[in-house]
Amino acid sequence: MCLFRRMFFFCLLLASVPLSVLHAESGDHPVLIISSYNPDSHQTSRNISDFMDEFRRLGQTEPIAMENMNCKSFSEAPLWKSRMEQLLSKYTGGQSPSLIILIGQEAWASYLSQEDSVKGSIPVFGALASRNAIILPDDSVNLKTWMPKSVDFFNDFPHSHVEAGFVYEYDVEANIDLIKKIYPHTRHIAFVSDNTYGGVALQAHVVEDMKKYPDLDLILLDGRTNTIYTISDKLHSLPPNTALLIGTWRVDMNDGYFMRNATYTMMEAAGNLPAFTITSLCLGYWAIGGVVPAYRPLGKEIAQKVAYMLSHPDKKDKDVKIIPNEVVMDSEVVKAKNLDISSISGPIEMVNESQSFYTHYKYFIWGISMILCFLIIGLFVSLYFYYRTKKLKDELEESEQFLREAKDRAEESNRLKSAFLANISHEIRTPLNAIVGFSDVLVSDDYSGEEKDSYVNIIKSNSHLLLHLIDDVLELSRLESGKVTFKYEKCDVVAICRYAILSAKQTCRKNNEYTFDSRFYRFELFADIQRLQQVLANLLSNADKFTENGSIILAMEVDEARKSAVFSVTDSGCGIPLDKRELVFERFEKLNEYVQGTGLGLSICKLSVENWGGKIWVDPQYTGGTRVLFTIPLDIE
Numbered sequence: 001m002c003l004f005r006r007m008f009f010f011c012l013l014l015a016s017v018p019l020s021v022l023h024a025e026s027g028d029h030p031v032l033i034i035s036s037y038n039p040d041s042h043q044t045s046r047n048i049s050d051f052m053d054e055f056r057r058l059g060q061t062e063p064i065a066m067e068n069m070n071c072k073s074f075s076e077a078p079l080w081k082s083r084m085e086q087l088l089s090k091y092t093g094g095q096s097p098s099l100i101i102l103i104g105q106e107a108w109a110s111y112l113s114q115e116d117s118v119k120g121s122i123p124v125f126g127a128l129a130s131r132n133a134i135i136l137p138d139d140s141v142n143l144k145t146w147m148p149k150s151v152d153f154f155n156d157f158p159h160s161h162v163e164a165g166f167v168y169e170y171d172v173e174a175n176i177d178l179i180k181k182i183y184p185h186t187r188h189i190a191f192v193s194d195n196t197y198g199g200v201a202l203q204a205h206v207v208e209d210m211k212k213y214p215d216l217d218l219i220l221l222d223g224r225t226n227t228i229y230t231i232s233d234k235l236h237s238l239p240p241n242t243a244l245l246i247g248t249w250r251v252d253m254n255d256g257y258f259m260r261n262a263t264y265t266m267m268e269a270a271g272n273l274p275a276f277t278i279t280s281l282c283l284g285y286w287a288i289g290g291v292v293p294a295y296r297p298l299g300k301e302i303a304q305k306v307a308y309m310l311s312h313p314d315k316k317d318k319d320v321k322i323i324p325n326e327v328v329m330d331s332e333v334v335k336a337k338n339l340d341i342s343s344i345s346g347p348i349e350m351v352n353e354s355q356s357f358y359t360h361y362k363y364f365i366w367g368i369s370m371i372l373c374f375l376i377i378g379l380f381v382s383l384y385f386y387y388r389t390k391k392l393k394d395e396l397e398e399s400e401q402f403l404r405e406a407k408d409r410a411e412e413s414n415r416l417k418s419a420f421l422a423n424i425s426h427e428i429r430t431p432l433n434a435i436v437g438f439s440d441v442l443v444s445d446d447y448s449g450e451e452k453d454s455y456v457n458i459i460k461s462n463s464h465l466l467l468h469l470i471d472d473v474l475e476l477s478r479l480e481s482g483k484v485t486f487k488y489e490k491c492d493v494v495a496i497c498r499y500a501i502l503s504a505k506q507t508c509r510k511n512n513e514y515t516f517d518s519r520f521y522r523f524e525l526f527a528d529i530q531r532l533q534q535v536l537a538n539l540l541s542n543a544d545k546f547t548e549n550g551s552i553i554l555a556m557e558v559d560e561a562r563k564s565a566v567f568s569v570t571d572s573g574c575g576i577p578l579d580k581r582e583l584v585f586e587r588f589e590k591l592n593e594y595v596q597g598t599g600l601g602l603s604i605c606k607l608s609v610e611n612w613g614g615k616i617w618v619d620p621q622y623t624g625g626t627r628v629l630f631t632i633p634l635d636i637e
Contacts, residue, residue, distance in 0.1 A: 028063050028095075029062070029095075029096060029097060029098040030062060030063040030065040030091070030095070031062050031063070031065070031097060031098060031099050031100075031101065031306065031310075032065045032101070033067070033101045034068075034069065034084070034100065034101070034102055034103065034107045034111070035066070035068045035069065035103045036068075036069055036104025036105060036106035036107040036197075043128075044103060044104070044128065045492070046492075047103075047128065047297060047298055047299040048066075048299065049492070049522070050298075050299025050303070051300070051302050051306075052064070053299075053303075054300040054304065055303040055307065058304065058307045060303075065091065067090075069084065069087065069107055070083070071106040071197070072251070072255065073195050073196060073251045074195050074197050074200050074224060074251075075143060075195065077197060078136070078137055078138055078139045078141070080109070080110040081110055081113045083110065084107070084110035084113075088114070088119070089118075096120070096122065097122055098310060099123050099125060099306060099309060099310060100122055101124075101127065101306065102125070102126045102127070102129070102162075102165075103127055103128050103129075104128050104129060105128075105129045105130060105133065105197050105198045106197045109134070109136055109197065111162075112133075113135065119161055120161075123164075124160070124161045124163060124165075125162070125163070125164050125165050125302065125306055126162050126164075126320065127166050127167075129165075129167055130167060130168045130169070130170060130201065130202070131152060131153045131167045131322065132152060132153075132205040133152075133201050134148040134149070134197075134204050135148065135149075135151060144224045144225050144253070147204070148200065148201075150205040150207070150208045154320070162320065163309065163316065163317075163318055163319065164305050164309060164319040164320060165320045165321070166298050166302070166320075166321055167320060167321070167323065168323050169293070169322045169325065170202060170278050170279065170293070171278075171291050171325050172205060173209055173212065174291035175245060175278050175290055176210075176216070176245075178276065178290065178344065179243045179274070179276055181343045181344060182288070182339055182343075182344075183274055185241050186216070186243045187215075187216065187239075187240075187241040187242070188216065188217045188219055188238065188239055188241060188242035189213075189216050189217070189218050189242070189245055190219040190221055190235075190242055190243070190244045190273075191203065191206050191218065191220055191245045191247060192221045192223075192231065192245070192246050192247055192248075192249060193206075193220070193222060193223055193247040193248055193249075194223035194247075194248045194249045194250050194251050194252065195224045195251045195255065196223075198248055199223055199247060199248040199249075199251075200224065202247045202248060202278070203247065206218070206247070206278075207220075219238065219242070221234060221235075223248075223249065223251065223252050224253055225253055226252065227254060227256070228249075228252055228265055231266060232265055232266060232268075232269035235266060235269040235271075235273065236269055236271075238273065243273075243274045243275075243276060244270060244273050244274065244275040244276065245276050245277070245278060245290075246263075246275060246279070246281050246282050247278055247279055247281070248279060248281060263281065263282050263286065264286075266286075267282070267285075274337075276288055276290045278290055279293075280293075280295065280328065283330060284351050284352060286333075287330065287333070288330060288333050288334065288337065289328050289329035289330055290327075291325050291326070291328075292325060292326065293324070293325055293326075294325065294326045295323070296323075305319070326347070326349050327344060327346060327348045327349065328348070328350075328351060329341060329349070329350055329351070330351050331350045331351065331352050331354070332352040332353075333352075435459050442456070442459075486528045486531060486612060487528055487530075488527060488612075489526065489527075489528075489529065490526055491525070491526075491527055491529050491532075492522050492523065492524050493523055493525060493532070493556060493632070494518055494520050494522050494523050494556065495522070496532060496536070497516055497536065497556050497567070498516055499533075500533065500536035500537060500554065501514050501515070501516045501540070503540075504537070504540040504541070504544065504552070509544075510544055510547065510548060510549070512544055512547050512548075512549065512551065512552050512571075513550070513551045513552070514540075514552050514553075514554070515551065515554070516556075517553055517554070517555040517556075518555060518556040520558075523556070525565060525636070527612065527632055527636065528608075528612060531608045531611075534605075535605045535609060539628050539630075540552065540554065541601070542601060542602065543569050543571035543573065543626065543628075544571075546571065546573040546574050546626070547573035547625065548573070550625070551571070551572050552569065552571045553569070553571075554568070554569055555567070555568045556568075559631070562631070563633060563634045563635060564633050564634055565631065565634060566629060566631050567629065567631070568627055568628065568629040568630075570627040571625045571626050571627075572624055572625040573625045573626060574626075575623070575625050575626050576626050578620060581617075581620060582618075584602050584618065585602050585603060585606040586603065602628075609630045609631070609632075612632060612636060613633045613636065614630055614631040614632050615630065616628065616629070616630035616631075617630075
């Protein structure tokens with residue numbers, strides 16, 4: 001989630017309802033929800049949850065069936081049409097849906113690509129997608145170099161069964177006009193898009209609309225043929241008078257999944273290059289601004305419209321509404337760059353804008369406060385030194401003891417460093433041997449195509465393992481240096497736990513049974529979603545590593561007395577000796593040198609938990625294996 005860089009575990013939207021899939025009883029006609037398996041799962045999960053609550057509040061009794069297309073990167077695009085056909089074939093006859101809800105770009109495009117005999121006449125509701133799309137390619141297309149034509153839902157699909165929905169309209173012309181108003185000398189537009197369907201579709205839309213600006217040169221920074229590192233190199237060499245227009249960035253050419261830290265890498269590489277956004281990506285910390293859709297939760301509105309469609313089946317008027325755009329600017333970036341935005345017409349939504357007197361004058365207030373503190377300290381300095389002299393002997397003795405402990409810690413740190421270097425050398429050498437060995441084999445003509453495909457899979461698997469090892473070392477270094485910024489937002493931790501269990505089931509290689517245990521159906525608090533997912537993933541992976549054909553239980557409770565949420569991961573594995581239960585959280589500590597890993601996972605968990613004010617420990621009372629617990633304060637805001 002590295003931090004969810006491995007292409008994406010499983011969709012959180014399943015965790016937002018009581019069961020993964022609510023199957024309709026025989027003879028019932030359910031409302032069928034088909035999700036694209038969009039990596040932006042938090043937004044999807046919230047909308048599904050709001051939909052379910054509002055749908056039942058409106059008195060609708062229709063059963064709900066939920067399916068996920070499991071879409072990942074654009075590399076899988078030729079498979080989506082058949083995947084959608086398989087999903088639709090499950091709901092025929094007495095199980096045919098009364099209405100289909102398509103969530104996400106991939107689901108919408110896959111449905112529109114079906115033959116009429118497959119789609120039938122079932123009404124369809126679309127959401128969380130753009131009106132500008134591309135036709136899904138077939139197997140013969142080179143997906144990395146393919147430049148598809150942008151199609152418009154309203155103009156190119158007038159007779160589709162999509163009768164209602166909410167769509168986004170990314171306004172390229174408005175963004176180009178905004179850039180030219182602020183930077184009139186702009187001669188080049190560098191557009192960033194990733195290796196997802198949404199990224200490729202948005203790129204096609206930009207290419208089409210940029211034909212209206214013959215005086216501007218379009219430079220494509222395409223995630224299908226670039227990684228975050230090659231794009232960063234290209235940002236360094238962009239010509240003068242270039243403005244950057246940011247589209248999407250989650251998946252690169254290697255199907256590696258990146259989160260916000262990737263765009264920070266771009267930001268550092270771009271220097272003083274003016275950056276704008278068409279999707280709100282990078283807004284609030286890098287982009288100057290942009291004309292972006294006014295994103296909002298749509299779950300309740302979807303439920304209301306679907307309920308109306310079900311109660312008025314004879315009304316066939318199309319009601320696909322476009323989410324309006326708004327001009328959004330970052331006040332801090334505008335001030336830092338001393339930009340004149342007076343030429344921008346219409347209302348402007350400002351972010352990072354100072355509001356209070358304290359925020360505006362906080363450094364002045366701090367300066368006055370520090371001066372007063374120094375004056376007060378000066379009055380007591382003589383008393384301070386008097387008592388300090390009196391206690392000097394005791395402090396010297398304490399310092400001597402501290403130095404002894406520091407010496408012991410330094411020696412232990414040196415031992416751990418040596419052990420780590422030996423261990424990491426072995427861990428890196430193993431996948432490197434596989435990569436080098438099978439790379440040499442691939443250039444030989446002595447093997448069949450099927451054998452070479454298996455060798456390619458081995459190389460990819462070992463490359464991912466090598467990247468994961470390096471990511472762990474870099475993540476620990478960033479956490480210890482304090483360079484990681486924790487972003488707290490309100491989230492449903494029960495949904496996150498369910499998602500972690502589903503992800504662990506999908507990635508585990510042993511025959512272990514996974515269970516989630518909590519008395520809560522939904523529980524919201526403020527947390528860093530990305531870090532919480534990483535801690536849960538590390539603990540579940542650790543439990544799976546040391547458990548054979550056993551059970552792994554993730555539990556969540558609330559300790560009202562201590563005002564904290566308590567999470568625990570319990571396994572029936574080999575357990576941890578009592579004298580080692582504190583050492584497992586130290587850097588480079590491995591209790592079993594023959595098990596793969598660097599000994600950094602629990603150290604990363606500890607640093608993350610302590611950063612948000614929680615605690616993590618091994619339960620000494622549990623003897624059936626290992627139980628690791630950690631807490632999140634309820635009062636984080």
